[in-house]
Amino acid sequence: MTLSYMPIVVVDIIGSLSMIIMGFLCLKLTFDIRAHDKGNAIWIYLVWVCSGLVVFAVSRSTGHIVKQFLIMDGFDEAWKALQPYSGSVNTLALILVASITLFFRQIWKIYIRILKDQNALQQAHEQLVSLNQSLEARVEKRTRDLAAESAQRMVLEKHMSQTEKLAAIGELSAGVAHEINNPLGVILGYCQLLIRSETEESERKNDLKTIEKHVKHCQRIVADLLSFSRSSGTDKSPCDVHLILDDVLDFITKHTDSGKIAVVKHYDSSLPFLHLNREKIRQVFVNLVMNARHAMDDGGVLTLETRRSPDHIHGEIRVIDNGKGIAECDITRIFEPFFTTKPTGQGTGLGLSVTYGIIKDHGGDIRVESREGEGSTFTLSLPLPDITNER
Amino acid sequence: MKRERYLRMTACISLAWTLFPEPLLAIQAHGGNEGIVVHQMGHVFFLVSMGAFVYWLREGRLLGHPGWRYIMGFAVLMGLWNIDVILMHFLDEQARLVSVERTTPFSVTLSGGGSSWLPLVYYLGKLDHLICVPALFLLYTGLRRIKASLGSGEGKGAEQ
Known part of the structure; x- marks a missing residue:
């Protein structure tokens, strides 16, 4: 069966170059991805896998390109001399990529464990923050209650003190009012008797009326004092x-x-x-x-x-x-x-x-x-x- | 006294070994097909690792993210590529079932021990870059999708 040799050569050379380019592009992307979260084990793993692939692509593709050119130029012997080294490097690169790939399971487990720990840590942190906030709120509420109680106590004490003071004043006022009320009654009685005995035009009558007016004023004050002291029924x-x-x-x-x-x-x-x-x-x-x-x-x-x-x-x-x-x-x-x-x-x-x-x-x-x-x-x-x- | 006796015995044994040498075979030689066997084992190892990778991706429920689905596609194609390359190495360097002759600078004549399909399989198998380059393209696309999802904050790709 006779077939064209060109497709093999073309696919080999272009494919080899593409492998190298794609390998480097992938590696760059993994670095970009890793930059988002440098501690993420999975992204680190992808960087390693792509690094291995780049080594593999470069070693294999270089060997293939060199082989094609040497054979095309008739340097078959040179390729035969180079082939063991190219093949060995290629084999090592293969094993390297395969080995790195096999770490996926462990890396994934580590990643999941880190994720779980992070979640647990986050939950614990949130719980602590919540407890802290609730504690702060409780302390704040208690402080407010204490302040309110203290203010209430102060008001009560002030009120009691005022009540006691007013009660003492009332007692004193009642005593004074009683003592004054009777003489005032007597003064008013005699004053009114004297007024009756005076003529309408008498100057003394006017004087006595002034006395009567002021005595009545005093009686009103005494009556008020008695009201204050609660002594009246x-x-x-x-x-x-x-x-x-x-x-x-x-x-x-x-x-x-x-x-x-x-x-x-x-x-x-x-x-x-x-x-x-x-x-x-x-x-x-x-x-x-x-x-x-x-x-x-x-x-x-x-x-x-x-x-x-x-x-x-x-x-x-x-x-x-x-x-x-x-x-x-x-x-x-x-x-x-x-x-x-x-x-x-x-x-x-x-x-x-x-x-x-x-x-x-x-x-x-x-x-x-x-x-x-x-x-x-x-x-x-x-x-x-x-x-x-x-x- | 004892020390002198040991020294004398050691000298006698050394002299006897020098005078009557025998092949010791202490270091194994690595000629023959060892290179191709190691290389084939490397490919098998690579194939197994890709299979395991696909299995773990499915097990880890990562395939919900399109980026990881593309990466799984990469692993599948790389597995197929390994199968292809193992077969080609086998035909080329181990079974030697297909003979290749450059009849002109631009054509080759293939013959496969009376088989009509084997030379064609061999010829198509030699175009292995048609598998591994798309595989790398899938990897590239997957990584781009993961990067895009990270940028837009839609999902982190590696989060369950």
């Missing part, structure tokens, strides 16, 4: 605080200039009737609303709110203004008798003391929150009646 009956509030608002609107003040009402319709002394509670509301009005000379919003306390034991009445507010140093003193920030002659300083006394007399409590320049909130807590008395 109170007759209580179920009252609708909303009606009292509306009544007080009507009264103040009619008798004072409240044009610049807007009134907002947030009444809780489910609030039951409270056991109150209507007149005294009315006095409390008048004091608080008047104080709010004074705090908003330049206008503002007066908010009246009623609601049940979160524990459903008390009804709460809140009088909120956005007026001048109370200086922090004055807050602890506002319920003291005769304490006033108004100019001399414009207030006795008994309004809030009387309010305090009345609320305490009803078994309730009064709290104030205020920020200078932003306004004040007075919260009255009054005990809710039994459920049978609810409206």
Whole structure:
């Protein structure tokens, strides 16, 4: 069978050159791949395999090309001399590539183990981070709780101290009021007797009327002091605080200039009737609303709110203004008798003391929150009646 | 005394070996067909390694990635190439069943002991680069796909 020799030569030479080129191209690609993750065992393995292939391709292809050219040029003897060396190198290269290839299984196992370890490490790390975060959150929460507890304790201590102080002042006031009230009654009685014995045009009658006016003023102060000290008895009956509030608002609107003040009402319709002394509670509301009005000379919003306390034991009445507010140093003193920030002659300083006394007399409590320049909130807590008395 | 006796005995034995030499065959000679046998064993080893490589690729569930599928194609073609080359070496240098004669610079006459197909098989088998070059091309394509997937972040190729 006679066949063309050219296809064999052409395929051999071009194929050999292609082997070398492709081998180097593959090697370059493996280096590029390895550059993405230098520690990846599989990429390192591919670099080794391709390095082996390059050695194999170069050794084999060089031998083939040299062989073709030597034979074509008639140097058959030269090729015979070179052939054992070319063949040996080629055999070594073959074994090298095959040996490297056989490492795949081990490399793959190592790679999978590294991957598993990495995952485990990552999971452990994530768990640690999560634990750390949760610990931080717990510490933060506990710190917040402690701070809140501490603040609450401080408020309570302050409140108790104020209550004790006011109780002591109340006791003293009650003693003084009792001692003064009787002589004042006697003075007023004799004064009125003397007035009756005087003629209408008498100058002494005018003097006596002045004395009578001031004695009556003193009696009012004494009465206020007695209200503060809770020494006077109170007759209580179920009252609708909303009606009292509306009544007080009507009264103040009619008798004072409240044009610049807007009134907002947030009444809780489910609030039951409270056991109150209507007149005294009315006095409390008048004091608080008047104080709010004074705090908003330049206008503002007066908010009246009623609601049940979160524990459903008390009804709460809140009088909120956005007026001048109370200086922090004055807050602890506002319920003291005769304490006033108004100019001399414009207030006795008994309004809030009387309010305090009345609320305490009803078994309730009064709290104030205020920020200078932003306004004040007075919260009255009054005990809710039994459920049978609810409206 | 003892030392002198040992020295004398050693000298006598050495003299006897020098005077009456025998072939010892301590070092084996490597003539004959040993070269081709070693080379054929290398090809068999290469063939086995490619087979094992294909098996492990399938076992490792790597073939989900197109890059590794191309690499498996490379291994299969390299296995076929080894079979082809083993056969050619066998015909050429071991069985010597096909005789080749350059009749002209551009043609060869092949005869295969009365067989009509064997010279043709031999001729086609000699075109082994038609197998190994595509094999390397598949390897190159596979590596390119792996590199591309790494660049686009679609998958790492070597991740299960």
